[in-house]
Amino acid sequence: MSAPxxxxxxxxxxxxxxxxxxRAVDHVDLSLEAGRTLGIVGESGCGKTMLSRAVLQLLPKKxxxxxxxxxxxxxxxxxxxxxxxxxxxxxxxxxFQDPMTSLxxxxxxxxxxxxxxxxxxxxxxxxxxxxxxxxxxAVGIPAPEQxxxxxxxxxxxxxxxxxxxxxxxxxxxxxxxxxxxxxxxxVTIQAQILDLLAREQRRRHMAMIIITHDLGVVAGRADEVAxxxxxxxxxxxxxxxLFKRMHMPYTEALLAAIPKLETAPHTPLPAISxxxxxxxxxxxxxxxxxxxxxxAGRCHxxxxxxxxxxxxxxxxxxxxxIQMAEEVGA
Amino acid sequence: xxxxxxxxxLAILPVLLAVSLxxxxxxxxxxxxxxxxxxxxxxxxxxxxxxxxxxxxxxxxWWRYLSWLGHVLxxxxxxxxxxxxxxxxxxxxxxxxxxxxxxxxEFIGLLIGVPVAIACAAxxxxxxxxxxxxxxxxxxxxxxxxxxxxxxxxxxxxxxWLPATGYVPFTEAPLGNLRFxxxxxxxxxxxxxxxxxxxxxxxxIATLQEDYIALAKAKGLKPARILFxxxxxxxxxxxxxxxxxNIGRLLGGTLIVESIFAxxxxxxxxxxxxxxxxxxxxxxxxxxxxxxxxxxxxxxxxLYAVLDPRIRHGxx
Numbered sequence: 233m234s235a236p237x238x239x240x241x242x243x244x245x246x247x248x249x250x251x252x253x254x255r256a257v258d259h260v261d262l263s264l265e266a267g268r269t270l271g272i273v274g275e276s277g278c279g280k281t282m283l284s285r286a287v288l289q290l291l292p293k294k295x296x297x298x299x300x301x302x303x304x305x306x307x308x309x310x311x312x313x314x315x316x317x318x319x320x321x322x323x324x325x326x327x328f329q330d331p332m333t334s335l336x337x338x339x340x341x342x343x344x345x346x347x348x349x350x351x352x353x354x355x356x357x358x359x360x361x362x363x364x365x366x367x368x369x370a371v372g373i374p375a376p377e378q379x380x381x382x383x384x385x386x387x388x389x390x391x392x393x394x395x396x397x398x399x400x401x402x403x404x405x406x407x408x409x410x411x412x413x414x415x416x417x418x419v420t421i422q423a424q425i426l427d428l429l430a431r432e433q434r435r436r437h438m439a440m441i442i443i444t445h446d447l448g449v450v451a452g453r454a455d456e457v458a459x460x461x462x463x464x465x466x467x468x469x470x471x472x473x474l475f476k477r478m479h480m481p482y483t484e485a486l487l488a489a490i491p492k493l494e495t496a497p498h499t500p501l502p503a504i505s506x507x508x509x510x511x512x513x514x515x516x517x518x519x520x521x522x523x524x525x526x527x528a529g530r531c532h533x534x535x536x537x538x539x540x541x542x543x544x545x546x547x548x549x550x551x552x553x554i555q556m557a558e559e560v561g562a
Numbered sequence: 563x564x565x566x567x568x569x570x571x572l573a574i575l576p577v578l579l580a581v582s583l584x585x586x587x588x589x590x591x592x593x594x595x596x597x598x599x600x601x602x603x604x605x606x607x608x609x610x611x612x613x614x615x616x617x618x619x620x621x622x623x624w625w626r627y628l629s630w631l632g633h634v635l636x637x638x639x640x641x642x643x644x645x646x647x648x649x650x651x652x653x654x655x656x657x658x659x660x661x662x663x664x665x666x667x668e669f670i671g672l673l674i675g676v677p678v679a680i681a682c683a684a685x686x687x688x689x690x691x692x693x694x695x696x697x698x699x700x701x702x703x704x705x706x707x708x709x710x711x712x713x714x715x716x717x718x719x720x721x722x723w724l725p726a727t728g729y730v731p732f733t734e735a736p737l738g739n740l741r742f743x744x745x746x747x748x749x750x751x752x753x754x755x756x757x758x759x760x761x762x763x764x765x766x767i768a769t770l771q772e773d774y775i776a777l778a779k780a781k782g783l784k785p786a787r788i789l790f791x792x793x794x795x796x797x798x799x800x801x802x803x804x805x806x807x808n809i810g811r812l813l814g815g816t817l818i819v820e821s822i823f824a825x826x827x828x829x830x831x832x833x834x835x836x837x838x839x840x841x842x843x844x845x846x847x848x849x850x851x852x853x854x855x856x857x858x859x860x861x862x863x864x865l866y867a868v869l870d871p872r873i874r875h876g877x878x
Contacts, residue, residue, distance in 0.1 A: 290776055321782030333773040338795045338870055347791075348781045383871040399781065 236263040236302075237439050238287070238407055243299035245282050245291060245463075252512040256282040258463035259299070261538075264456075266406065269433065269440045271450030271471070273486065274460035277508055280443045283460070284409050287441075288326055289316055304406060322352040325405035327429075329412040331392035335384040341368075341395055342380030345402060352403045367398040371428060390421035394428065401432055407439045414449065426453060447487050451475060456545075459483045462508055462519035465538060469546035479546070479553035482520045518551070526552045563867070563874055570863050574856050581852040582634065586627050589845035595619070599839045600643050639846035644838055649846030652831060659729065660827035663820070664812035666743055667750035668805065674751065675758030676801075680789055682759070683766030695763075698756035710749045710822045717745060727824035746823040750816060754808055761804050765797035772796075795869055802869065806862035810855035 245257040257279045264270045272280045285291045287301050289308055301308040304323060308316065328334040336344060345364040349355055355363065361380070368376030371394040384392055393413065400408055410429060414422035430453050433440050442450055450457050450471065457474050459467040459482065467480035478484055488502045506523040509515050517532040518524070524531065530551050538549040597613040598605060614620050618629065633640070639649035678698075682691040718726035724744050732739040769775065770793055778792045813828075820829035828847060835843040867874040 288780055290779060317782045317784070319782070320780050324780075326777070326780045328773055328777060330773060334777045336774040336778070336792050336796070337872060339792070347783060347787070351781070351783055383875075385872045386875065396777075399777075 237266045237304060238262075238264040238441075239300070239302040240283070240287065241300040241302065243283065243286055243297070243301060245279070245286050246296040247282075247292065248294050248296075249512060254511045255463050255514060256295075256511065257286060258514075260460075260463075260465050262458055262465065262468070264407070264439050264441065266439050267433075267437045268456070269430075269442060269454045271454030271457040272441060272443045272460060273445065273447055273450055273457060275445055275486070275504075275508065277511070278460045279463040280460050281411055282463075284326075284411050284441065284443055287409065288320070288324065318352070321348050321405075322403040323406045325400035325403070325408050327393070327396050327400050327408065327410045327413045330416040331384075331389055331396050332416065334396055335392055337384055339383075340380065341382055341384065341387070345380070345395075345399055348399055348402050363402070364398075367402055368395070370432070371395070371398045371401070372424075373398070389417055390425065393417060393421075393425055397425070397428065397432070401436065404436060405438055407441070408433070409441045409443070411443045412445070413442070415444070422449075429453075446490065447483075448490055459486065463511060464519065464549065465547075466520065466550070467548040468538070469543070469548075473543050473546050477543070477546075479548040480520075480550050481524045481526050481552070481554060484554055485523075518549070526554070528552060566867060566874065566876065567864065570860060574860055577856055578853060581856065582631055582849060583627065585845055585849045585852060586630055588848065589841045590623060590626065592841070596839075596841055634849070639849070640842040642840050642843045644840055649843055649850075652843060653828065653847060653850055656826055656828050656831045658732075659825055660813065660816075660820070660829065662732070662739075662743060663746055663750070663816070663825060663827060664809060666747035667754060667812060668809055670747055670751035671754030671758055671808070672805065675755035676762060678755070679759045679762035679766060680794065682763045683770060683793075684785075684789060686763075686767050686770075691763075694759065698759050701752055702756045704752075706749055706753055706816075707818050707822060709752050710746070710819060713745050713749055714822075727822075729825050742823075742825070746819050746825060749819050749823075750812065757804055757808070758801060761800045762797060765800050766793055769793045769797040798869060799866060802862055802865050806858050806865075810858040813854045813858065814851035 240260055240262040243257055243260050244255065247254040247256055260279075260283060262270065262272075272283065274280045282291070282295075286297055287303075287308065289301075289311075291297060297309060299309070303319070306315075306319075308319070311319070335341075342361070342364060345367065346357070346360040349360040349363055350357070353360075353363075364380060365376045368379055373379055373391065373394055379387070379395075384395070387395065393416075397413075408429075413429065414425050417425060426449060429440065429442075432438075442454060444450060447457075454471050457469060457471050458465045459474075459480060461482050467474070467478065467483050469478075474483070478487070482504075485502075485504045489504060491501055504523055509519050509522065515521070515532075517530075517534055518527070518536055521527040521531040528551070536549045536551050538547045540547055595610070595614070596617065596619060597610045601609055601613060611620075618626055621629075630640075637650070641648045642652065645652075678694050682694050685691055714726045717724045724741055726745070729742050730738050775788060775792060778788045783792070814832075816827075817829040817833055819825075820827045821833065828851065832844065832847055834840070835847065
């Protein structure tokens with residue numbers, strides 16, 4: 233096993249709000265090796281996006297970040313702005329959730345592609361242009377040459393996300409962070425975009441973090457999955473192990489909440505009742521306890537640590553883990 | 563793009579017509595008979611009646627409007643009954659002065675306002691931002707005659723760097739001409755930059771929250787490129803509007819500043835016309851100024867399309 237490309241060590245993010253400090257990310261440890269895919273799953277507000285912004289060092293100015301983010305031997309948290317700028321876009325790339333807002337509306341697609349290439353690679357304008365055309369072709373954009381002179385509003389949503397992916401891939405990054413890359417897209421386009429990401433990842437041997445609220449997205453595509461809840465990683469396992477035998481009741485509930493084609497029409501969706509806890513008022517016990525059907529006395533008194541199960545690499549934070557595999561409809 | 567231009571051009575026709583009607587009504591409905599003004603208080607009723615007939619003042623209002631409009635469309639805005647000068651001559655004489663004043667004031671205003679706005683937005687809430695926002699507010703609350711007097715006191719009386727009043731045409735003495743314009747232009751600019759700064763600052767702050775700015779940072783672009791290429795252009799629509807309105811306003815000259823600094827511009831022409839009840843000049847100048855305003859705003863609309871491709875392609 234080689235040294236990991238990315239190690240997130242004890243990362244916590246706090247945001248000051250009028251109602252007190254909001255703990256968006258609560259002491260998270262994760263690691264990712266080159267060429268591998270990590271899926272981060274959780275519902276809205278669980279801190280998955282804040283965690284990705286912490287890795288990219290794109291947190292809001294007021295946010296307080298502690299811990300270390302080791303990327304390729306350097307701690308991104310303590311890196312000076314100029315060195316960080318050289319890493320971003322070249323070794324560390326990102327695809328945001330909404331391609332409608334992540335491309336600049338007043339700059340042509342060509343400009344937005346070529347500026348990244350010319351910033352990081354020693355290419356003149358014609359060479360950067362040629363590379364841009366190749367990239368657009370690689371992400372499946374027809375007539376890429378004409379596209380360069382167009383503006384984002386002249387392309388469909390799926391097309392724009394392909395362009396955003398082309399920008400992210402433009403300098404052969406070592407790590408690509410895809411933050412809900414398909415959430416804003418039509419269902420029919422989602423699979424295409426995910427397949428495109430997976431294909432380019434294999435071809436370029438880059439590491440990838442897919443952030444999503446949909447366990448289905450990571451099921452076939454991630455090597456490892458981390459489930460987040462209320463700012464913490466509550467279960468982490470190799471993907472196959474997780475779907476075979478999940479231990480954390482939250483993971484189970486998240487999986488049950490995915491609509492299934494074989495379910496009869498008008499069956500109520502087993503949604504997770506209640507709301508995530510108020511992040512400005514942390515609970516003493518397990519954050520999921522108020523919504524958990526297995527919760528017992530101890531769950532409300534102390535926080536369960538993330539610890540190993542019988543399977544290597546499978547960690548979970550629960551006092552009453554689910555043991556019966558047959559209860560899980562994976 | 564061509565249909566966009568034609569559509570906007572057609573839209574300003576009714577505006578121009580309304581402008582002409584309002585201008586005409588302002589001049590015609592002012593109390594006091596023009597014939598008495600011209601003939602003085604010694605006039606006999608017969609003389610007055612004869613002059614009213616000659617000038618068409620005995621005709622109904624709508625007829626007078628249509629015949630005036632007919633003349634205007636042929637380029638004849640009338641002639642001052644005091645100086646014998648046509649409106650076009652009088653305006654042609656004064657307009658370059660007001661135009662130069664406007665251009666210099668707007669240029670200085672933008673020169674101060676835009677960089678300050680960008681610097682404030684880049685570190686919103688910081689010490690520089692708070693200081694500049696406060697200064698802008700103080701500047702906005704100072705009337706221009708006060709600023710003018712303070713500037714005259716400082717630069718003309720105490721330091722003796724610049725003349726307080728006067729004017730020479732640029733063609734006769736370029737440098738001397740500029741020296742005369744510095745203080746009046748600065749007076750206007752000190753009132754202009756706070757508005758420029760405030761709209762651009764708040765638009766920039768909003769733009770800097772956008773996803774595409776986060777992506778620009780994630781792409782590792784230089785901070786200057788993010789500010790000037792990615793953020794400034796989409797933030798400048800309101801700035802263009804404000805600048806257009808300012809230019810339109812200043813095109814009509816500035817009564818107070820031109821009077822204080824004794825610049826022979828449109829503003830002083832208007833003041834003179836009002837004092838002497840020279841209604842033909844008044845009516846003609848107001849019409850021309852209003853048309854200028856409409857045209858400037860048309861140009862502003864065109865600039866939107868240049869700045870934002872979505873407007874150009876009819877998406878917005």
